Amino acid sequence: MDNIVIIAIILTMVVVLLMSGLYIHSVLFAAGIIGLIMLEGFNYLPGLLGNESFRRVASYTLTTIPLFVLMAQFILQAGIVRDVFYLVNKAARGRNSVLGILTLSIGGVLGAVSGSGTATSASLGQVAIPELRKHGYSGRLAGAIAASGGSLSGIIPPSIILILYGVATETPVGALFIGAIIPGIIVLLVFITVMLVFYQVEKKRSSQAELPDEEGQLEVHGNQQVNLLRLFVVSFAATMIMLVIFGGIYSGLFTPTEAGGVGAFVAFLAAVCLGKVNFQFLQQSLVETIKLTGMVMLIMIGAQIFGRFVSLSLLPRKLIDLLEPIMEQPAIVLILISLFLFVLFMFIEGAAVILMTIPVLLPIMNALQVDLLWFGVFVGIICTIGLITPPVGLSVYAVSGVSKIRSEAIFKVCMIFALSALAIVCGLMILFPEIATFLPSSMD
Amino acid sequence: GDSGDGETIELRAATGLSSQHAWWDATMVPWMDRVEELTDGQVQFETFTGGELVDVPDEAEATLDGTIDVGLILPIYEPDQYPMAEVTMLPLAHSDTLIATRAWNRLLTESMELQDGESYSDMQFSEFKIFPTSTTQEYSISTTGHSFETVDDVEGTSLRTPSRIHELYSEKTGINSVTMPAVEMFDALSRGSFEGSYYSIADWSGYGFQDLFEYTLTGINFGHFNAFIGMSDDRFDELPENVQEAMEQAAEEVLIPGGEEWLDRAEEMIDYNEDEGGEFVEFDTLDQSVQDHFNEGIEETWLEYAELLEDQGLPGTDLIILWRDLIIEEGGDVPEALKDIE
Amino acid sequence: MVAIEKAYHIFEKIKLIGVWISGISLFGMMLFIVIDVVLRNLFNSSISGGFEMVQNYFMTLTVFPALAYVYSSGVLPKMDLLIERFQDQVKKLIIFFMIALEVFILAIMFYFSLDYAINGFERSMSFPAAGTLYPIYPFLFLIPLAFFLIVIENMFILIKNIMFKEPSFLFKGDSTQDSGE
Ligand code: NA
Ligand code: NA
Numbered sequence: 001m002d003n004i005v006i007i008a009i010i011l012t013m014v015v016v017l018l019m020s021g022l023y024i025h026s027v028l029f030a031a032g033i034i035g036l037i038m039l040e041g042f043n044y045l046p047g048l049l050g051n052e053s054f055r056r057v058a059s060y061t062l063t064t065i066p067l068f069v070l071m072a073q074f075i076l077q078a079g080i081v082r083d084v085f086y087l088v089n090k091a092a093r094g095r096n097s098v099l100g101i102l103t104l105s106i107g108g109v110l111g112a113v114s115g116s117g118t119a120t121s122a123s124l125g126q127v128a129i130p131e132l133r134k135h136g137y138s139g140r141l142a143g144a145i146a147a148s149g150g151s152l153s154g155i156i157p158p159s160i161i162l163i164l165y166g167v168a169t170e171t172p173v174g175a176l177f178i179g180a181i182i183p184g185i186i187v188l189l190v191f192i193t194v195m196l197v198f199y200q201v202e203k204k205r206s207s208q209a210e211l212p213d214e215e216g217q218l219e220v221h222g223n224q225q226v227n228l229l230r231l232f233v234v235s236f237a238a239t240m241i242m243l244v245i246f247g248g249i250y251s252g253l254f255t256p257t258e259a260g261g262v263g264a265f266v267a268f269l270a271a272v273c274l275g276k277v278n279f280q281f282l283q284q285s286l287v288e289t290i291k292l293t294g295m296v297m298l299i300m301i302g303a304q305i306f307g308r309f310v311s312l313s314l315l316p317r318k319l320i321d322l323l324e325p326i327m328e329q330p331a332i333v334l335i336l337i338s339l340f341l342f343v344l345f346m347f348i349e350g351a352a353v354i355l356m357t358i359p360v361l362l363p364i365m366n367a368l369q370v371d372l373l374w375f376g377v378f379v380g381i382i383c384t385i386g387l388i389t390p391p392v393g394l395s396v397y398a399v400s401g402v403s404k405i406r407s408e409a410i411f412k413v414c415m416i417f418a419l420s421a422l423a424i425v426c427g428l429m430i431l432f433p434e435i436a437t438f439l440p441s442s443m444d
Numbered sequence: 445g446d447s448g449d450g451e452t453i454e455l456r457a458a459t460g461l462s463s464q465h466a467w468w469d470a471t472m473v474p475w476m477d478r479v480e481e482l483t484d485g486q487v488q489f490e491t492f493t494g495g496e497l498v499d500v501p502d503e504a505e506a507t508l509d510g511t512i513d514v515g516l517i518l519p520i521y522e523p524d525q526y527p528m529a530e531v532t533m534l535p536l537a538h539s540d541t542l543i544a545t546r547a548w549n550r551l552l553t554e555s556m557e558l559q560d561g562e563s564y565s566d567m568q569f570s571e572f573k574i575f576p577t578s579t580t581q582e583y584s585i586s587t588t589g590h591s592f593e594t595v596d597d598v599e600g601t602s603l604r605t606p607s608r609i610h611e612l613y614s615e616k617t618g619i620n621s622v623t624m625p626a627v628e629m630f631d632a633l634s635r636g637s638f639e640g641s642y643y644s645i646a647d648w649s650g651y652g653f654q655d656l657f658e659y660t661l662t663g664i665n666f667g668h669f670n671a672f673i674g675m676s677d678d679r680f681d682e683l684p685e686n687v688q689e690a691m692e693q694a695a696e697e698v699l700i701p702g703g704e705e706w707l708d709r710a711e712e713m714i715d716y717n718e719d720e721g722g723e724f725v726e727f728d729t730l731d732q733s734v735q736d737h738f739n740e741g742i743e744e745t746w747l748e749y750a751e752l753l754e755d756q757g758l759p760g761t762d763l764i765i766l767w768r769d770l771i772i773e774e775g776g777d778v779p780e781a782l783k784d785i786e
Numbered sequence: 787m788v789a790i791e792k793a794y795h796i797f798e799k800i801k802l803i804g805v806w807i808s809g810i811s812l813f814g815m816m817l818f819i820v821i822d823v824v825l826r827n828l829f830n831s832s833i834s835g836g837f838e839m840v841q842n843y844f845m846t847l848t849v850f851p852a853l854a855y856v857y858s859s860g861v862l863p864k865m866d867l868l869i870e871r872f873q874d875q876v877k878k879l880i881i882f883f884m885i886a887l888e889v890f891i892l893a894i895m896f897y898f899s900l901d902y903a904i905n906g907f908e909r910s911m912s913f914p915a916a917g918t919l920y921p922i923y924p925f926l927f928l929i930p931l932a933f934f935l936i937v938i939e940n941m942f943i944l945i946k947n948i949m950f951k952e953p954s955f956l957f958k959g960d961s962t963q964d965s966g967e
Contacts, residue, residue, distance in 0.1 A: 026887070058845050059845065262823055298862070
């Protein structure tokens with residue numbers, strides 16, 4: 001059978017299976033395995049499937065997923081974030097929009113200590129969504145805020161995607177990190193703006209439906225009686241955790257990956273100091289973390305197998321062959337490539353996309369004489385956005401997994417976040433490449 | 445692909461390394477191009493790099509189980525399967541990429557008996573059809589500024605050790621070894637988590653180390669990483685004779701130019717690094733006691749590696765003698781004490 | 787149904803053992819990394835082969851033993867907007883089809899990862915760390931075991947759907963999600 005026909009059948013299958021409600025990981029497994037069988041027959045399966053699960057999971061870099069989630073669990077179960085949100089909310093004097101900005105910004109700050117957008121989204125989802133909802137955010141907007149805030153970790157350095165890109169293209173990882181700072185901040189600003197618009201629209205809609213009840217919500221919270229001493233202790237603990245992680249990474253005591261383990265341990269110590277640690281505390285934190293880790297890993301294994309099918313089908317190369325006639329127009333090629341990547345990142349886990357497209361894209365970038373550092377940051381941005389787009393948006397699934405909010409509902413909001421960021425940030429980067437190249441070149 | 449005479453033969457070639465890596469870019473790609481040329485397009489390669497299809501170090505297995513037809517095999521990464529592959533990583537008094545490449549080529553292709561009538565390739569790679577590639581440039585010690593003025597400066601220094609041989613060597617010389625994935629290294633080194641690494645200068649650009657290292661010890665050699673282009677014997681035997689011959693001819697043609705690529709890359713890296721203020725220190729300008737300390741470590745590492753192999757029932761001593769002789773015959777050198785082993 | 791429920795009860799116990807193993811190794815992984823960092827900074831020497839042990843031992847032990855539990859916990863995401871709109875009978879038909887598909891791919895994954903584990907066992911597959919070889923092959927068997935347990939889980943879900951009118955994705959518990967409005 002012709003590759004094109006197989007590709008068409010498999011992509012149709014992906015859409016149909018997703019719509020009929022098969023688990024996401026199963027869709028990827030099924031499409032990948034059936035695609036491979038159609039392409040190669042059964043003979044190649046042992047080599048392609050046998051070691052995939054082990055190779056995916058046995059990765060030092062991926063320890064960030066369970067360990068940053070564990071850190072979040074410890075912080076959450078110790079009640080630290082709830083109290084911090086309460087504090088901020090008090091300081092904001094009931095201006096609830098501040099909470100959304102805070103969550104997105106915390107996502108950006110956490111991004112500076114975490115390399116994985118998925119892990120950060122899950123953590124944010126656990127701690128922020130209940131608070132956001134208490135303060136008048138709809139579930140889907142709260143979920144979208146947590147998912148997109150967390151996805152920022154994908155681009156704000158350290159970033160696993162940029163590391164993979166640097167390795168694949170032999171671009172210095174340090175320069176990529178520095179180059180990603182300004183675009184990362186612009187993405188954050190776009191997310192904040194979109195969030196504020198959404199919040200206002202929702203507020204208007206709900207005030208038409210029912211009487212605004214912000215006072216009441218505050219009272220409910222006020223009844224929980226947070227006393228001053230506890231607030232002091234909690235803020236102190238939160239600050240200490242942040243200081244240890246940032247200080248440790250930037251002074252070289254440990255690497256960003258090790259920060260996952262250290263962060264979890266410091267959060268654990270904080271919980272001990274707050275007198276929260278008992279059997280139930282440990283059990284809840286560990287089991288919740290394991291559930292989320294298992295979910296992410298299953299999807300990553302599935303994405304890898306599906307990625308193998310896509311590689312072998314030569315789909316990326318075929319698409320890129322189509323670009324040949326317009327190579328004279330670099331800007332158009334770049335816009336097309338970014339749309340193409342955007343679509344791939346919609347369907348496939350980010351690392352897999354990087355791995356399968358770089359060998360094909362690199363010659364084109366070289367032919368167009370595009371700066372590889374700039375392109376790396378550019379791909380990183382699109383990949384980050386891909387974390388919050390359906391049907392495969394790991395950040396959204398992570399948030400949905402921890403909050404039990406439907407992923408479709410979150411995706412609906414996230415698509416607006418994603419499209420705005422895609423248009424504004426990628427547009428700016430094509431018009432003004434200095435956004436990415438200025439900082440690294442001024443450091444030389 | 446189909447292997448009938450006259451028909452196009454499609455071969456699937458893969459590496460887990462990046463497409464920019466010298467072995468792929470300067471050896472395997474020219475080899476494939478040459479094979480296509482020599483067979484007038486009868487053979488076509490479909491290529492996958494960067495772990496797109498096969499990850500490092502699964503190339504050997506993928507080649508043998510038929511997932512791919514041709515792989516860039518890195519046997520040093522699998523000491524459990526190919527314990528004798530690390531022999532080229534043994535530290536030397538003198539050699540360069542081309543010396544080591546010629547020695548590695550001879551070790552793989554000449555039928556010098558090692559044990560029970562079997563050669564090195566028979567013992568380690570009997571299931572493969574081997575097309576030797578160049579070795580890497582020699583490994584050096586590079587640090588983010590730490591220098592070696594006295595023996596005390598050597599002992600207690602923390603260096604990342606990329607292979608089992610470097611672990612042995614570090615242990616012998618009192619160097620603390622740090623194990624860490626290569627991708628984490630830039631970050632950890634730039635923030636001072638430890639002092640440096642064993643690494644080949646030509647390979648620096650892979651992780652951006654040309655911007656990082658400030659002190660590099662040259663003129664002492666911490667071994668050469670090796671590789672070969674491999675096919676499964678069965679797959680190779682199915683190919684028509686003219687294709688087999690084309691592959692062998694092409695491999696001979698690309699071997700030395702492939703090695704020269706490492707030299708060019710090293711030169712480029714050294715120029716760049718010197719412009720950035722990096723320092724390259726010749727081993728024989730170091731204090732004599734420091735030189736002796738490094739050299740003693742070399743000797744002990746060879747013997748320990750031989751012993752480690754002997755413990756597994758492998759001809760460790762014969763192997764290191766063979767490697768020593770090949771290196772010396774090709775123009776390299778080992779510390780004096782090693783010349784006496786028989 | 788009582789017999790089935792009893793059987794499932796035993797099955798749940800087995801899954802819980804997995805959760806314990808995963809939980810302990812997760813906590814252990816955290817401590818191991820912290821100790822490694824402390825040793826490197828205070829005594830200038832890290833645990834020999836530390837990162838290799840973390841990725842090969844701790845990660846596999848953290849992820850695979852609990853996978854069957856994770857599967858039945860209702861945390862795995864899916865797009866269920868469409869199926870919720872169907873009649874129960876259509877829903878059931880879809881569920882049967884999906885279980886069949888799921889069992890098919892899980893069986894394939896079970897078979898090939900078992901094949902890989904046996905192969906690794908025969909070659910006594912090990913990973914090099916700090917000058918030593920550490921065996922990895924016993925851990926490879928955790929993977930087919932995890933897939934096998936998920937196949938069993940699917941069998942229970944199948945039985946439940948055959949025996950009860952109400953269609954259901956999980957044997958136990960509630961998989962309904964918040965609409966997010
Ligand atoms: Na980050
Ligand atoms: Na996506």
